[in-house]
Amino acid sequence: MSTGEVQHPGLNLGSTDAETHEAAGGDVFGFWMFLMSDAVIFALLFATYGVMLPATAGGPTPASEYKIGPTFVETLVLLTSSLTFGMASVAMKHGGHLRQVLSWMGVTLALGLLFLGLELHDFAQMFAHGAYPTRSGYLSAFFGLVPLHGLHVLTGSLWIVVMMVQLCVFGADSRVKINVLRLGLFWHFLDVVWIAIFSTVYLPGLIR
Amino acid sequence: MSGPSDSRRREIRTYLTGYGAALALTCAAFALVRWPVFGSGATFAMILALGLIQIVVQFRCFLHITLARSARDDLQLILFSLLIIALMVGGTLVILFNLRERMM
Numbered sequence: 001m002s003t004g005e006v007q008h009p010g011l012n013l014g015s016t017d018a019e020t021h022e023a024a025g026g027d028v029f030g031f032w033m034f035l036m037s038d039a040v041i042f043a044l045l046f047a048t049y050g051v052m053l054p055a056t057a058g059g060p061t062p063a064s065e066y067k068i069g070p071t072f073v074e075t076l077v078l079l080t081s082s083l084t085f086g087m088a089s090v091a092m093k094h095g096g097h098l099r100q101v102l103s104w105m106g107v108t109l110a111l112g113l114l115f116l117g118l119e120l121h122d123f124a125q126m127f128a129h130g131a132y133p134t135r136s137g138y139l140s141a142f143f144g145l146v147p148l149h150g151l152h153v154l155t156g157s158l159w160i161v162v163m164m165v166q167l168c169v170f171g172a173d174s175r176v177k178i179n180v181l182r183l184g185l186f187w188h189f190l191d192v193v194w195i196a197i198f199s200t201v202y203l204p205g206l207i208r
Numbered sequence: 209m210s211g212p213s214d215s216r217r218r219e220i221r222t223y224l225t226g227y228g229a230a231l232a233l234t235c236a237a238f239a240l241v242r243w244p245v246f247g248s249g250a251t252f253a254m255i256l257a258l259g260l261i262q263i264v265v266q267f268r269c270f271l272h273i274t275l276a277r278s279a280r281d282d283l284q285l286i287l288f289s290l291l292i293i294a295l296m297v298g299g300t301l302v303i304l305f306n307l308r309e310r311m312m
Contacts, residue, residue, distance in 0.1 A: 006272070006274070006276065008282060009271050009272060009273055009282045010271055010272055011219070011272055012272070014215070029282060029285075032282055032285065033285060036285055036286065036289040037289075039289055039293065040289060040292055040293055040296070043293040043296065043297050044296060044297065044300070046297065047296070047297040047300040047301055048300075050301055051300065051301065051304040051305070051308075054308075068238065068241060068242055071238075072234075072238050075234055075238075076231075076234070079227065079230055079231065079234065080227075082227075082266070082270055083223055083224070083226075083227040086223040086226075086270060087220070087223065090216060090219045090220055090223070093216075093219075094213075094216045185271065188266065188270040188271050189271070191266060191270070192263055192266050192267070192271075195259050195262050195263055195266070196259065196263070198234075198237075198259075199237060199255050199256060199258065199259030199262075200256070200259070203237060203238070203240075203241045203255045204252055204255065206241050207241055207244070207248045207251050207252060207255075208244055208248070
């Protein structure tokens with residue numbers, strides 16, 4: 001049998017739950033296709049941002065609006081939340097206590113919400129400086145790209161809440177396990193998009 | 209055959225390795241901007257390179273994508289998506305930067 005084989009991207013259940021592992025192949029691969037098409041959307045918004053960068057219309061510029069400190073903290077928070085979700089997936093895969101899985105997911109949720117709070121604080125400061133989406137082409141492109149990632153994080157946080165409820169109600173059955181695997185892919189994917197954001201949007205704007 | 213606790217420890221180690229590497233790459237990229245030593249062009253190129261390496265690290269350690277043969281064609285899907293992204297992003301940038309140069 002193919003329990004030792006890698007069936008899909010992300011953490012594979014393998015021999016810990018052979019039946020679900022077989023079933024997970026198609027389901028998780030389908031979700032992976034959604035993620036890749038989402039990646040294409042993000043890539044085109046990155047291209048738009050790159051093209052719009054000089055179109056500041058005499059208004060705020062990247063150098064005047066971005067701050068390295070908060071961006072670094074946000075990066076660390078999101079990266080750590082990726083690790084804690086990984087710990088939740090490993091705990092679930094190896095039949096750890098439900099409480100263990102739920103607490104790792106709770107930590108991930110808290111970090112995700114902290115990230116959103118920090119990001120909203122940044123946006124509020126930008127608005128206070130007169131950097132709002134309709135000010136210039138550059139700001140339209142910025143607010144098209146970065147808050148879309150924020151919306152994804154918000155969706156992911158809601159999804160974590162839904163999965164915590166499902167784990168409490170149904171326990172770690174086959175369907176719930178596959179859902180958690182998919183949520184894991186989504187959450188790690190958001191961290192990958194954030195790497196692209198800080199290394200093409202924030203840091204280049206701050207180079208002196 | 210390795211026991212379940214063995215594979216569990218190995219998986220946790222993979223996540224921790226990925227986290228450590230990602231942390232180091234992130235700090236390196238931010239440090240290059242915070243304390244500039246190189247010119248702006250070189251710094252930009254180094255940030256992009258560090259970002260790309262970190263994306264590969266996270267694909268490897270968090271998303272568990274390997275070059276090993278898998279039952280599904282997920283690696284082919286990723287490579288095809290990368291091709292589409294490279295064509296569309298590269299094409300957009302080339303055409304529009306060229307257009308701007310001619311309009312200026």
